[in-house]
């Protein structure tokens with residue numbers, strides 16, 4: 001058994017990352033300034049000229065987009081329930097109505113068909129989730145949205161660096177990235193908007209900092225003109241330079257991170273292939289580069305001899321951390337109470353919500369770490385089948 005605990009995620013922090021943050025701390029300017037601007041520019045360059053705006057979390061970016069699109073009472077927002085709670089909380093907080101669509105049982109992705117059939121005259125936006133870093137079928141989803149004048153906001157929290165065909169997520173359309181510590185690159189906390197809609201980007205930028213108008217002066221003067229005017233009431237969600245400096249340094253290693261995650265994922269998949277009842281989430285068909293954000297398996301109790309919660313507890317006893325990404329939003333206490341109509345309405349989502357478990361996956365993991373997990377999984381599942389036979 002492992003003598004040290006293996007967490008399910010851990011950020012990869014290099015000496016360069018540390019130096020970048022230290023230099024910012026020593027520079028005399030630690031809140032939003034040149035580092036944030038450089039991070040936005042580096043991501044814009046990577047995405048072939050998209051408009052990029054940073055904020056203090058992925059959730060904050062999504063909130064700003066909702067405000068900029070005037071999402072509110074009477075609006076329906078189509079999204080999966082198999083997502084992080086932040087999106088659905090925001091829909092609710094803005095007074096709009098979430099309309100959940102089921103996901104594919106094996107990829108956890110929403111399909112264009114399910115989105116189309118959930119559309120009504122009240123649909124204001126669709127929020128597909130690029131689950132685990134696998135891209136949704138965006139050509140079809142965008143054309144459904146465009147045909148009806150509905151906004152499409154891609155939840156790309158898992159999908160920084162993901163490509164669909166040759167096109168990177170965020171290079172067209174509107175995508176929201178997260179830089180939370182478990183995500184592929186981190187700023188401690190942080191998020192990025194990437195959009196080809198320049199007006200949307202401008203409004204998000206303004207709403208991000210009290211609704212004050214941004215101009216070139218801000219950049220050259222290291223701050224806003226003291227006379228800057230509020231053009232509409234905004235919030236305070238700007239990303240400090242301390243955080244942005246880390247993100248800028250991390251972004252340089254994004255492709256290395258994904259490549260390492262891909263190698264680890266393949267090792268897991270080979271090792272899990274002959275284990276009954278431990279079923280990895282599948283990759284979508286079609287040309288793509290997977291972001292490999294999470295290594296999710298489904299624990300099928302009838303075959304594995306343990307249920308998901310027992311499986312997680314036994315791995316913990318073996319010094320291996322796991323996570324659940326995610327419990328379906330409609331199964332959370334508040335949503336059960338206030339939106340009971342969804343109970344039982346999303347069979348593939350509920351199937352997965354009861355069975356999914358994220359195994360350790362992060363770039364600094366060694367091959368031996370993966371083998372430790374595989375060994376532990378083998379012994380849990382074999383021990384159970386020995387008991388039941």
Ligand SMILES: *Cc1c(COP(=O)(O)O)cnc(C)c1O
Nearest residue numbers: 057058059084086157178179180
């Ligand atoms: C992490 C995450 C978010 C929110 O990002 P934060 O930066 O934590 O606010 C949104 N959606 C999904 C699917 C996520 O995994």
